[in-house]
Amino acid sequence: xxxxxxxxxxxxxxxxxxxxxxxxxxxxxxxxxxxxxxxxxxxxxxxxxxxxxxxxxxxxxxxxxxxxxxxxxxxxxxxxxxxxxxxxxxxxxxxxxxxxxxxxxxxxxxxxxxxxxxxxxxxxxxxxxxxxxxxxxxxxxxxxxxxxxxxxxxxxxxxxxxxxxxxxxxxxxxxxxxxxxxxxxxxxxxxxxxxxxxxxxxxxxxxxxxxxxxxxxxxxxxxxxxxxxxxxxxxxxxxxxxxxxxxxxxxxxxxxxxxxxxxxxxxxxxxxxxxxxxxxxxxxxxxxxxxxxxxxxxxxxxxxxx
Amino acid sequence: xxxxxxxxxxxxxxxxxxxxxxxxxxxxxxxxxxxxxxxxxxxxxxxxxxxxxxxxxxxxxxxxxxxxxxxxxxxxxxxxxxxxxxxxxxxxxxxxxxxxxxxxxxxxxxxxxxxxxxxxxxxxxxxxxxxxxxxxxxxxxxxxxxxxxxxxxxxxxxxxxxxxxxxxxxxxxxxxxxxxxxxxxxxxxxxxxxxxxxxxxxxxxxxxxxxxxxxxxxxxxxxxxxxxxxxxxxxxxxxxxxxxxxxxxxxxxxxxxxxxxxxxxxxxxxxxxxxxxxxxxxxxxxxxxxxxxxxxxxxxxxxxxxxxxxxxxxxxxxxxxxxxxxxxxxxxxxxxxxxxxxxxxxxxxxxxxxxxxxxxxxxxxxxxxxxxxxxxxxxxxxxxxxxxxxxxxxxxxxxxxxxxxxxxxxxxxxxxxxxxxxxxxxxxxxxxxxxxxxxxxxxxxxxxxxxxxxxxxxxxxxxxxxxxxxxxxxxxxxxxxxxxxxxxxxxxxxxxxxxxxxxxxxxxxxxx
Numbered sequence: 001x002x003x004x005x006x007x008x009x010x011x012x013x014x015x016x017x018x019x020x021x022x023x024x025x026x027x028x029x030x031x032x033x034x035x036x037x038x039x040x041x042x043x044x045x046x047x048x049x050x051x052x053x054x055x056x057x058x059x060x061x062x063x064x065x066x067x068x069x070x071x072x073x074x075x076x077x078x079x080x081x082x083x084x085x086x087x088x089x090x091x092x093x094x095x096x097x098x099x100x101x102x103x104x105x106x107x108x109x110x111x112x113x114x115x116x117x118x119x120x121x122x123x124x125x126x127x128x129x130x131x132x133x134x135x136x137x138x139x140x141x142x143x144x145x146x147x148x149x150x151x152x153x154x155x156x157x158x159x160x161x162x163x164x165x166x167x168x169x170x171x172x173x174x175x176x177x178x179x180x181x182x183x184x185x186x187x188x189x190x191x192x193x194x195x196x197x198x199x200x201x202x203x204x205x206x207x208x209x210x211x212x213x214x215x216x217x218x219x220x221x222x223x224x225x226x227x228x229x230x231x232x233x234x235x236x237x238x239x240x241x242x243x244x245x246x247x248x249x250x251x252x253x254x255x256x257x258x259x260x261x262x263x264x265x266x267x268x269x270x271x272x273x274x275x276x277x278x279x280x281x282x283x284x285x286x287x288x289x290x291x292x293x294x295x296x297x298x299x300x301x302x303x304x305x306x
Numbered sequence: 307x308x309x310x311x312x313x314x315x316x317x318x319x320x321x322x323x324x325x326x327x328x329x330x331x332x333x334x335x336x337x338x339x340x341x342x343x344x345x346x347x348x349x350x351x352x353x354x355x356x357x358x359x360x361x362x363x364x365x366x367x368x369x370x371x372x373x374x375x376x377x378x379x380x381x382x383x384x385x386x387x388x389x390x391x392x393x394x395x396x397x398x399x400x401x402x403x404x405x406x407x408x409x410x411x412x413x414x415x416x417x418x419x420x421x422x423x424x425x426x427x428x429x430x431x432x433x434x435x436x437x438x439x440x441x442x443x444x445x446x447x448x449x450x451x452x453x454x455x456x457x458x459x460x461x462x463x464x465x466x467x468x469x470x471x472x473x474x475x476x477x478x479x480x481x482x483x484x485x486x487x488x489x490x491x492x493x494x495x496x497x498x499x500x501x502x503x504x505x506x507x508x509x510x511x512x513x514x515x516x517x518x519x520x521x522x523x524x525x526x527x528x529x530x531x532x533x534x535x536x537x538x539x540x541x542x543x544x545x546x547x548x549x550x551x552x553x554x555x556x557x558x559x560x561x562x563x564x565x566x567x568x569x570x571x572x573x574x575x576x577x578x579x580x581x582x583x584x585x586x587x588x589x590x591x592x593x594x595x596x597x598x599x600x601x602x603x604x605x606x607x608x609x610x611x612x613x614x615x616x617x618x619x620x621x622x623x624x625x626x627x628x629x630x631x632x633x634x635x636x637x638x639x640x641x642x643x644x645x646x647x648x649x650x651x652x653x654x655x656x657x658x659x660x661x662x663x664x665x666x667x668x669x670x671x672x673x674x675x676x677x678x679x680x681x682x683x684x685x686x687x688x689x690x691x692x693x694x695x696x697x698x699x700x701x702x703x704x705x706x707x708x709x710x711x712x713x714x715x716x717x718x719x720x721x722x723x724x725x726x727x728x729x730x731x732x733x734x735x736x737x738x739x740x741x742x743x744x745x746x747x748x749x750x751x752x753x754x755x756x757x758x759x760x761x762x763x764x765x766x767x768x769x770x771x772x773x774x775x776x777x778x779x780x781x782x783x784x785x786x787x788x789x790x791x792x793x794x795x796x797x798x799x800x801x802x803x804x805x806x807x808x809x810x811x812x813x814x815x816x817x818x
Contacts (some may be wrong), residue, residue, distance in 0.1 A: 022722075022785055023557070023558055023749065025750075026558070026749045026750060027557070050530060160378075202555075226557060226558035227560075227561070228555070228557050228560060231564075284768065291769060
């Protein structure tokens with residue numbers, strides 16, 4: 001089983017803004033994407049990566065996943081970005097313009113070299129590839145499987161629509177196929193899928209609608225451009241009370257089943273087996289992250305001893 | 307010089323008056339009676355309408371060394387105080403004290419008359435340039451900063467005698483009946499003017515909207531008004547609403563507001579009969595927004611909203627979330643408009659709002675108040691008067707009054723402003739004593755006054771980021787560093803009077 005980690009909300013924070021970096025610990029997003037790419041003007045690339053390294057080094061009690069978006073590998077900034085920030089031990093790298101598996105493999109190799117140099121466990125640094133062009137969408141199936149470092153595919157609708165020479169709309173019909181393909185690619189590879197940003201910070205209803213859509217499609221979360229968007233996305237991803245109640249019944253039933261030495265049991269006339277339990281556990285873990293329930297889930301009781 | 311109970315050095319006298327050092331928020335008892343004022347007789351057929359402010363000053367018999375007052379309901383749009391001071395000068399009057407309810411940046415126009423000796427003392431707090439100049443030692447004019455309740459107390463007790471009160475009256479008849487609801491300069495409540503009308507030795511209504519007798523409804527009645535004067539305009543209505551009246555969009559402010567509302571939820575006070583006050587700042591309004599949602603969800607029927615009233619509170623009243631509003635001052639035009647038509651939206655005087663020396667003020671009935679701060683210290687003392695540069699820039703308002711009265715006084719402030727820490731070892735100036743402050747909410751954590759262990763435990767149970775206040779301070783200092791202390795001279799430029807009249811702190815001239 002892959003590690004369960006909530007990635008409902010990955011908040012972009014510009015790497016060249018000290019006042020914003022210092023607020024990162026306060027917001028309750030699941031992760032941050034500290035940006036060295038688009039948010040940082042050319043003249044500030046050097047300063048920003050030093051600032052980011054210092055910020056990360058000084059932040060001792062980390063309470064969320066830290067991903068750094070470096071500049072694309074075909075720019076002169078990518079390597080210095082890695083050299084500077086990896087020393088401060090972010091959790092992963094968001095790779096822009098991950099249009100092909102080869103690009104991601106190149107980053108994988110670079111990360112391995114840095115891990116060796118820094119004396120770190122190989123595979124420590126994760127990769128979050130940005131699928132943000134027509135080529136990226138087409139290649140997403142291979143990209144999702146090209147490195148064991150990949151935790152999720154991140155769909156980037158702004159660059160994607162630009163690559164198609166079309167406008168991005170609020171309703172997002174133009175994104176539908178790409179979104180679905182990225183989901184298939186990710187889920188088939190057993191990793192998560194993160195949806196694109198929603199740029200209109202003042203339109204909370206629009207954000208809510210889009211989040212409901214991508215949750216229905218199977219996305220695990222969204223990239224965000226403003227902390228104000230966190231609560232809305234968390235609300236959408238919060239399990240409903242009825243879902244939680246049912247999941248609790250399922251877990252209770254399967255525990256009784258395990259005690260009886262079986263892996264299947266009937267609950268309210270319906271069969272409870274592994275996929276049902278798996279979904280229930282996922283609901284409960286999410287519910288716990290939302291503070292809706294306060295319980296420890298004993299995996300051995302639920303899934304049986306290995 | 308003696309040290310008050312908070313360790314601040316208080317001179318024995320200031321501008322010729324003996325001072326009482328602050329001891330604690332609740333125990334000082336008043337002596338004596340309400341101050342007397344002259345009886346008067348106006349017979350049938352006598353007219354009150356005078357031709358000009360100058361005539362009114364002459365009719366009142368104002369002499370050198372006396373005290374005048376205006377109210378600040380027109381805020382930064384007020385022209386009356388400036389007009390009056392220019393007339394005082396033209397009449398050759400000198401050594402006049404101003405005991406207005408507040409002075410705003412627009413009143414920088416009186417600075418030349420302070421320099422000239424027309425005005426020689428301010429028996430009231432100041433917002434803006436006058437305080438800054440005094441702090442820099444460039445203006446010689448002793449200032450006594452009072453709370454809203456404290457000003458009412460000072461006038462009613464006779465500590466301050468107002469010889470001549472000018473009341474800007476947006477809707478007034480020729481016999482002096484007035485309200486603030488209608489007219490081109492409508493400002494809503496006349497809460498601060500009531501005390502002046504009832505206690506000044508002579509009272510002049512000034513209006514730009516003279517209506518046929520009788521004005522209706524009547525906020526301040528004819529029986530208290532000696533003269534009526536008409537002028538072209540009381541002020542610039544666009545500047546009457548000078549405060550922020552929008553919910554903040556700053557993510558840090560929103561986070562603070564969310565925590566503050568969670569504290570209210572955890573306090574157990576949010577139940578039928580709930581009473582609430584919040585200011586007009588962006589964070590306060592964001593808290594009000596959360597409170598409104600929680601009241602809806604939990605089907606709470608509140609008792610009253612209080613204070614400076616915004617359109618937000620009007621909406622909550624109309625939605626049925628509150629039974630009524632107590633309005634000492636309207637913060638926006640929606641509140642003004644509501645007062646004119648909704649009897650549940652009630653005007654109250656500053657005396658009823660917050661005076662500690664009467665038979666019980668509205669603040670005593672408050673469950674929760676949300677308050678701001680320029681600084682907070684590890685003893686929960688709050689500064690709202692001076693900024694980090696040491697300049698006296700803000701009046702106290704109802705800050706200390708509501709903190710003392712409310713069951714739960716919550717301070718909301720960002721932990722860092724600019725590059726400066728807001729939670730400090732010791733505040734530059736103590737406005738409100740820590741004993742009356744219950745919770746400090748910043749984006750970096752929530753500090754609960756140690757006297758509320760139960761609330762603290764409940765917040766912890768709800769997984770809110772509770773921190774000891776010195777821990778919070780250390781965390782902030784780790785980011786900002788320890789600011790170099792300000793340097794002051796020995797000269798006291800202003801007193802910070804606590805609501806009961808004792809002196810909680812003084813403001814010194816800043817060293818260059």
